[in-house]
Amino acid sequence: MIKTRNNKAWxxxxxxxxxxxxxxxxxxxxxxxxxxxxxxxxxxxxFVGLDWFKxxxxxPDLHGAFLRQILxxxxxxxxxxxxxxxxxxxxxxxxxxxxxxxxxxxxxxxxPFNVVGTIWQxxxxxxxxxxxxxxxxxxxxxxxxxxxxxxxxxxxxxxVWHWTPLVALLCYAGLxxxxxxxxxxxxxxxxxxxxxxxxxxxxxxxxxxxxxLLLRFMDSFMIYTEPFVLTxxxxxxxxxxxxxxxxxxxxxxxxLGPAAAFSLIYFLIIQVVSFVLYTIIQRNSNPNASKQVAx
Amino acid sequence: xxxALVQPSTTQSRPLRPKFRIGSVLLPAYFILLLLPIYWMISxxxxxxxxxxxxxSLWPKTxxxxxxxxxxxxxxxxxxxxxxxxxxxxxxxxxxxIALPAAYAFSRYSFQGDKHLFFWxxxxxxxxxxxxxxxxxxxxxxxxxxxxxIGVALAHLLFNVPLSVWILEGFISGVPKEIDETxxxxxxxxxxxxxxxxxxxxxxxxxxxxxxxxxxxxxxLLLARTLTSVNAKPIAAVMTRTVSASGMDWGLxxxxxxxxxxxxxLVIWFVRNYIAKGFAMGRV
Amino acid sequence: MARIxxxxxxxAYRPNPQKPEDYALRPMTMTWQDGGAYxxxxxxxxxxxxxxxxxxxxxxxxxxRVLFDGRDVTDLPTEARNIAQxxxxxxxxxxxxxxxxxxxxxxxRRIPEPEVRSRVAHIAxxxxxxxxxxxxxxxxxxxxxxxxxxxxxxxxKDVAAILFDEPLTVIxxxxxxxxxxKLKQIHNELKLSLIYVTHDQVEALTFADQVVLMYDGxxxxxxxxxxxxxxxxxTFVGYFIGSPGMNLLPCTLEPGNPDGVQIGNLxxxxxxxxxxxxxAQSDLTIGIRPEFLGCSNTLEGASSRNLPATITRxxxxxxxxxxxxxxxxxxLRAKLPEDARVVTGPGFLNFLTGQTKLYADSRIVx
Numbered sequence: 048m049i050k051t052r053n054n055k056a057w058x059x060x061x062x063x064x065x066x067x068x069x070x071x072x073x074x075x076x077x078x079x080x081x082x083x084x085x086x087x088x089x090x091x092x093x094f095v096g097l098d099w100f101k102x103x104x105x106x107p108d109l110h111g112a113f114l115r116q117i118l119x120x121x122x123x124x125x126x127x128x129x130x131x132x133x134x135x136x137x138x139x140x141x142x143x144x145x146x147x148x149x150x151x152x153x154x155x156x157x158x159p160f161n162v163v164g165t166i167w168q169x170x171x172x173x174x175x176x177x178x179x180x181x182x183x184x185x186x187x188x189x190x191x192x193x194x195x196x197x198x199x200x201x202x203x204x205x206x207v208w209h210w211t212p213l214v215a216l217l218c219y220a221g222l223x224x225x226x227x228x229x230x231x232x233x234x235x236x237x238x239x240x241x242x243x244x245x246x247x248x249x250x251x252x253x254x255x256x257x258x259x260l261l262l263r264f265m266d267s268f269m270i271y272t273e274p275f276v277l278t279x280x281x282x283x284x285x286x287x288x289x290x291x292x293x294x295x296x297x298x299x300x301x302x303l304g305p306a307a308a309f310s311l312i313y314f315l316i317i318q319v320v321s322f323v324l325y326t327i328i329q330r331n332s333n334p335n336a337s338k339q340v341a342x
Numbered sequence: 343x344x345x346a347l348v349q350p351s352t353t354q355s356r357p358l359r360p361k362f363r364i365g366s367v368l369l370p371a372y373f374i375l376l377l378l379p380i381y382w383m384i385s386x387x388x389x390x391x392x393x394x395x396x397x398x399s400l401w402p403k404t405x406x407x408x409x410x411x412x413x414x415x416x417x418x419x420x421x422x423x424x425x426x427x428x429x430x431x432x433x434x435x436x437x438x439x440i441a442l443p444a445a446y447a448f449s450r451y452s453f454q455g456d457k458h459l460f461f462w463x464x465x466x467x468x469x470x471x472x473x474x475x476x477x478x479x480x481x482x483x484x485x486x487x488x489x490x491x492i493g494v495a496l497a498h499l500l501f502n503v504p505l506s507v508w509i510l511e512g513f514i515s516g517v518p519k520e521i522d523e524t525x526x527x528x529x530x531x532x533x534x535x536x537x538x539x540x541x542x543x544x545x546x547x548x549x550x551x552x553x554x555x556x557x558x559x560x561x562x563l564l565l566a567r568t569l570t571s572v573n574a575k576p577i578a579a580v581m582t583r584t585v586s587a588s589g590m591d592w593g594l595x596x597x598x599x600x601x602x603x604x605x606x607x608l609v610i611w612f613v614r615n616y617i618a619k620g621f622a623m624g625r626v
Numbered sequence: 627m628a629r630i631x632x633x634x635x636x637x638a639y640r641p642n643p644q645k646p647e648d649y650a651l652r653p654m655t656m657t658w659q660d661g662g663a664y665x666x667x668x669x670x671x672x673x674x675x676x677x678x679x680x681x682x683x684x685x686x687x688x689x690x691r692v693l694f695d696g697r698d699v700t701d702l703p704t705e706a707r708n709i710a711q712x713x714x715x716x717x718x719x720x721x722x723x724x725x726x727x728x729x730x731x732x733x734x735r736r737i738p739e740p741e742v743r744s745r746v747a748h749i750a751x752x753x754x755x756x757x758x759x760x761x762x763x764x765x766x767x768x769x770x771x772x773x774x775x776x777x778x779x780x781x782x783k784d785v786a787a788i789l790f791d792e793p794l795t796v797i798x799x800x801x802x803x804x805x806x807x808k809l810k811q812i813h814n815e816l817k818l819s820l821i822y823v824t825h826d827q828v829e830a831l832t833f834a835d836q837v838v839l840m841y842d843g844x845x846x847x848x849x850x851x852x853x854x855x856x857x858x859x860x861t862f863v864g865y866f867i868g869s870p871g872m873n874l875l876p877c878t879l880e881p882g883n884p885d886g887v888q889i890g891n892l893x894x895x896x897x898x899x900x901x902x903x904x905x906a907q908s909d910l911t912i913g914i915r916p917e918f919l920g921c922s923n924t925l926e927g928a929s930s931r932n933l934p935a936t937i938t939r940x941x942x943x944x945x946x947x948x949x950x951x952x953x954x955x956x957x958l959r960a961k962l963p964e965d966a967r968v969v970t971g972p973g974f975l976n977f978l979t980g981q982t983k984l985y986a987d988s989r990i991v992x
Contacts, residue, residue: 056451060444064459070466134372146615154606157606161563166379166382170378170383175592208379231711234703234705235779236778290470294472298472303476
């Protein structure tokens with residue numbers, strides 16, 4: 048679409064800018080403020096420059112949390128994206144079955160974060176949980192509260208349960224947008240199922256997959272409530288991801304300075320990765336490239 | 343518009359899409375994983391606490407509604423429910439009202455700083471909550487919005503508005519610009535055009551955006567909990583606090599959990615026909 | 627290459643069709659000769675695409691058989707039929723280069739790579755795509771994309787026929803002409819069987835050796851463009867082919883006159899042997915093409931084939947004139963040479979012998 052150059056369009060954007068800026072700018076300034084000061088008492092603050100930044104970059108606990116965070120995000124993305132695609136491919140295309148499948152699949156998305164934690168707590172505990180009980184009956188001494196590996200597996204399973212639907216629905220929408228003609232042509236060209244996926248379905252999905260990747264990256268990298276409810280970050284520090292660690296630092300130990308400094312670094316990392324993904328999305332959704340066929 | 347081109351399928355049509363064989367195993371298996379935890383919570387919510395603690399049972403032996411009864415008669419519980427619905431509703435309406443003109447502007451015009459502005463809006467979904475909560479609390483308290491429904495609704499705009507603008511922009515870009523121009527030539531003013539012609543055209547986009555706003559506002563807990571104490575306390579926060587104070591009342595917790603899923607399930611049912619299109623955010 | 631036979635073919639989308647209206651495609655038996663260039667012509671919704679999809683195997687017919695060179699392929703899926711098809715909207719594989727697009731059907735059939743390369747090079751040459759082979763297919767113009775779609779059909783050696791489903795719909799007018807001549811040239815060089823679906827009669831008449839005109843799920847007439855023009859077997863053929871279409875005048879038998887019909891209160895001579903074949907209940911129609919209808923202000927030599935009429939309008943279209951005249955309650959058009967001298971006012975219409983057709987219940991009487 049050729050856009051008209053018109054700076055008056057700012058007036059249309061203004062309400063959005065004001066409402067977001069209200070909640071965004073002042074807290075951000077405050078966090079920046081914390082990050083360069085040492086708060087000793089209610090009215091006693093000392094400017095410390097970049098000391099907190101230097102300190103947190105050397106903090107081994109933070110390194111641990113950071114590495115766990117990266118590992119967690121990579122693992123859930125590596126499971127959720129392919130699984131979401133496979134599920135979208137298996138979903139019925141029309142009729143009441145399609146409606147029912149859609150509704151059921153979307154269900155976990157609308158469960159509040161802490162309820163997700165609660166659901167998996169109830170489900171996973173060996174004493175009262177169906178899943179825990181089942182594993183115990185298989186002779187597996189499963190306990191996510193004491194065994195770090197079990198805790199990890201449970202947290203990952205929980206995230207997969209919660210967010211694979213988002214990827215699946217995105218892909219489902221992408222698949223529905225492929226005109227029949229493509230499948231007909233592929234038949235005539237003798238393409239087998241894999242070739243159809245590789246050359247027709249996957250290219251069409253790449254746009255929505257980038258959106259899914261962006262949203263899942265942001266949210267999994269900031270995950271807090273679900274593991275907090277389930278494991279509280281334990282056992283030990285096994286499931287202490289970045290947000291949980293930062294909360295401990297800021298609220299538990301009231302080390303606002305280092306927590307703020309690291310929050311800013313954290314924020315920056317998310318922004319850089321998101322910016323890369325976002326740029327790719329913008330390039331992909333160039334409307335002139337693919338729409339001729341679909342119209 | 344694209345949909346219209348898809349030929350109607352016919353009874354004797356040979357299947358065009360390659361049959362996905364793993365799907366016939368994968369999909370049922372996935373549904374079991376998906377539904378079992380939910381089933382378990384529902385089942386727990388209908389058991390007496392004695393039964394839960396006495397030992398393992400696949401389904402409730404003595405069905406009881408006592409937990410639900412407790413929630414519906416105790417103001418501390420049901421008011422949390424109403425609070426959540428109130429601020430989620432407010433947030434959805436405000437998000438749509440301010441995101442629509444902005445999305446229109448991003449889709450139709452280029453202006454000073456538009457690209458940067460758009461990304462800046464998105465970055466606000468990326469602020470790690472942990473440390474930002476304290477300044478949020480201070481800010482909302484200082485302007486008198488602490489523990490009000492509108493306060494939570496405003497705070498949730500932070501992540502819902504950027505997403506709304508993004509989704510709506512995708513849908514609006516799918517509406518040919520010629521429609522705007524024709525309307526202006528026909529003598530429509532901008533306002534009349536926007537409400538009479540344009541909004542009906544992007545109806546499904548609006549439906550989907552409302553779904554996303556509802557979803558993200560409904561499931562968010564950290565901000566909602568931090569910015570409220572009594573009057574606007576969300577159901578999810580009621581769950582965490584009440585339960586930790588009185589030990590683990592699993593049955594009550596489950597019942598409250600089940601009740602938090604129901605509004606979402608209703609919303610999905612109403613927008614199910616838009617989901618397929620909407621989840622692509624108008625961008626396929 | 628193959629001869630395609632349709633044997634008692636019919637298709638209904640609903641089960642258990644009772645009335646003719648239940649069929650999307652009414653029962654038909656016909657043969658498409660090997661190496662022929664056929665056009666399947668008809669207005670939108672007449673069943674052309676259904677027929678095409680049955681031939682290509684995308685759709686299984688509810689009744690009858692499809693034979694390729696005498697072999698029954700009704701139950702064979704598309705992949706097993708050696709059919710190529712080009713669709714209304716160009717289908718290309720976005721992520722591939724033009725070369726890979728053209729090679730795709732061959733690679734899917736596990737043709738050795740050296741042969742793939744030589745076939746692709748040959749077809750690219752033919753379609754003038756050689757210079758684009760290394761480019762990505764995604765950014766190309768619609769006509770280039772459609773050439774690639776066509777190329778994917780042509781690279782395969784074994785195709786029984788190439789089917790075209792309104793392939794020029796999204797192409798710019800001046801490119802349409804080029805692509806059509808390209809197709810014609812390819813047909814002459816490769817002697818392929820081509821079936822070309824279109825609703826545009828000019829496209830059909832200039833492209834095809836044989837035109838099959840369909841209406842409402844039934845074949846109205848199959849024949850050369852000339853036959854469709856001169857001998858329309860059905861009033862719909864007369865009406866649909868030609869611009870303007872055939873003049874159609876409802877008429878009745880004239881009591882006591884074995885070689886004439888009545889149009890309103892005028893009488894027009896018709897061969898007695900034609901009228902003998904007509905039974906009294908039939909609805910009769912006289913049809914004459916504007917090209918064969920004479921028109922003048924004065925009577926040139928008295929003849930019973932001249933009927934008085936009122937000329938209401940004369941349009942000079944440069945190379946010819948279109949005259950509109952009313953005869954009783956009916957309006958007719960005549961196509962006259964540019965130098966014909968006709969003015970509005972009273973005049974006469976001349977119904978040329980041999981070109982004045984008689985239709986009974988819309989079917990031609992011979």
